[in-house]
Amino acid sequence: MEITAHLDALRREGALLADAAARTDPAAPVPTCPEWRLRDLVLHTGRVHRWVTAIVGDRLPAPLDAEGERAVGEPQPGDAELVDWFRAGHAALLDTLTAAPADLDCWTFLPARSPLAFWTRRQAHETAVHRVDADSAAGTEGPRTDPEFAQDGVDELLSGFLTRGRSGVRSERPRTVQVRASDGPGRWLLTISREPLAVEPAEKPADLTITGPAHDLYLLLWNRLPTGAGQVTTTGDDSLLELWREAATIR
Missing domain, CATH: 1.20.120.450 (dinb family like domain)
Structure with a gap:
């Protein structure tokens, strides 16, 4: 943008x-x-x-x-x-x-x-x-964010904040998450391991696939949307969502 x-x-x-x-x-x-x-x-x-x-x-x-x-x-x-x-x-x-x-x-x-x-x-x-x-x-929902802006915010979070050494998103064994916007080109493949989060702008098979409108992905990944809310669908290992909830925090 x-x-x-x-x-x-x-x-x-x-x-x-x-x-x-x-x-x-x-x-x-x-x-x-x-x-x-x-x-x-x-x-x-x-x-x-x-x-x-x-x-x-x-x-x-x-x-x-x-x-x-x-x-x-x-x-x-x-x-x-x-x-x-x-x-x-x-x-x-x-x-x-x-x-x-x-x-x-x-x-x-x-x-x-x-x-x-x-x-x-x-x-x-x-x-x-x-x-x-x-x-x-x-107590109001407020307007939805524009898809381009929401995808930009997802990218800043994933490729910027969470790839830093201080990020707490870690796993003892490598696990993958595919994030896919349903209303735009945004695709992110996340590899969670003992090292800082690795992010590729790619679409590949993963342990967990998260798909939804960019607005809902934006709120979900910033931990503002409860699991199962909005129009987000998941396929695969949902325990990775719990790991995300616990570890993907920005201070």
């Missing part, structure tokens, strides 16, 4: 998140993140937006240190100011990314064709996944 498409998604998903939060009690539980209340979700996403605004806006060559993290996170808004505080941080992030030059040079943490491409993509999906969380707190 192009940078402009990720910016459009970030704009749309942030507005939807804020709208869901505005009609929901800040103390409402978040079913998709059981340890959080809505205020925790909004504070987390708003702080991430401010954190990235600082990294991109100041062209930082390394992540913020503890003192910088505290400065970005303060002051913490009360419940009455929470949504306006979120909207302000979201707008500042959009302005900063939109104004950033194509040759932006700053710190990133996943491979990408450029730092600007990395941060627009990362923040679009950060915000989209947490918009789903906000909808769950509001």
